[in-house]
Amino acid sequence: MPLTFEVIAETLREQIRSGGLKPGEALPTQAALMREFGASSLTVQKAMVMLKQEGWAVSRPGKGAFVAHHDDADDGEAPGSPDGESAPVGATAARVEALEQALADAVEELAGLRTRVAALEAGGGKQGR
Structure with missing residues (x-):
């Protein structure tokens, strides 16, 4: 049985494959999903x-x-297609961008966590010790 994140991803893939979501169109927001x-x-x-x-x-x-x-897809196959083919060469930039964004998000989350830890240490320094 697929995990929820896999179900969400497959639902969006199917909407893209069927033309319900077109290239350049915004995906649903995190809150909506x-x-x-x-x-x-x-x-x-x-x-x-x-x-x-x-x-x-x-x-x-x-x-x-x-x-x-996916302008570089000459064979008409979409990325992640069920025939086992990998994403087209043109999708490499998208993968790099996704990884860069994931890294930026992680750095931002770490900064937020550091701020929270610093605030906890400053505000309740002796509690729980």
Whole structure:
């Protein structure tokens, strides 16, 4: 049985394959996907990272995630197609962008955690010791 993030990713892939979501079009927001699938933000983020790594989506900082363009796909196959073929060469840039975005998100999350730890240490330094 597939995990929730896999179900979310496959649902979005199918919407892209069927033309319900077109290249350049915004993907549903994290909040919308959380509501639709009853999923946590981490689960939705995992699905989005998977789609970006596979070349189905790209991030635009401050704007969200969008359906990737696949101009280099001469054989008409979409990335991650069930025949076992990998994403087209043109999707490499999308995968790199997805990995860069995931790294930037992780750095941002770490910075937030460091801030919270520093605040806890400053505010309640002797509690729990």
